[in-house]
């Protein structure tokens with residue numbers, strides 16, 4: 001069957017008419033298949049939600065028990081049939097519980113990768129290439145200028161700074177789901193065994209990652225009451241990016257502003273945010289990972305969703321792969 005008859009972009013998101021379900025819909029729908037827990041992909045208010053157990057747990061943590069009508073946990077690799085459409089979830093390597101969703105009917109397979117990356121991440125399973133007719137890829141960093149450096153070297157910059165400036169509080173901005181836990185896990189892998197202090201907004205998700213067996217070492221709340229003399233000098237404090245906007249970071253002793261994001265590749269962005277130490281740590285593919293993945297999977301067609309669609313579409317065409325942008329709206333770069 002023609003891929004367009006299996007899955008197409010509708011106003012509420014990618015829609016499978018035969019199966020009567022949406023993937024990562026941006027508005028409430030009767031049946032939603034969700035790739036991962038970032039808020040632009042996983043929204044509250046759907047009737048039925050199918051996702052990995054971890055993604056359902058994360059949605060529950062973020063939105064509360066009543067986040068949907070009914071939910072069904074789908075195991076990775078398990079085949080489920082939704083109105084005659086064969087659906088399978090495969091690891092995406094993006095954050096804990098993240099999955100690509102494979103949709104097949106009448107011999108045509110489309111893989112919706114959601115958000116993904118190819119490099120090793122101690123906090124989630126690695127991306128699994130799935131052969132398919134159509135590969136739907138994000139393009140957050142879909143320009144040849146984007147080459148993310150080795151994350152261990154990036155973490156070393158933080159460890160070096162801690163040695164050089166032992167009197168300053170190293171305040172790291174990192175997204176609450178995925179990035180914060182990855183930064184902590186990477187620090188632990190590099191042998192940093194001091195307590196790490198976290199903003200209250202990260203507590204539940206860090207607790208959840210630990211309950212899933214991810215080693216985050218000793219974590220303490222970064223509580224700082226007005227009359228509190230607790231001194232955070234020389235420590236690592238992690239908070240969500242929004243906390244930096246409300247001046248939270250400035251309450252610490254001589255704060256050194258750090259931000260962990262793929263966007264830190266762009267000096268201008270770091271400067272705008274007042275970041276002293278930018279750490280280029282991304283949960284999305286850079287350009288070489290995007291193009292390597294497409295070559296590896298070798299699909300007949302590539303559909304490009306959110307991000308820098310045009311450059312990747314052009315690259316595919318030059319490689320002799322039919323490609324088109326989907327122009328889906330409603331996806332930002334949360335988690336980046």
Ligand SMILES: [Zn+2]
Nearest residue numbers: 038115334335
């Ligand atoms: Zn994401």
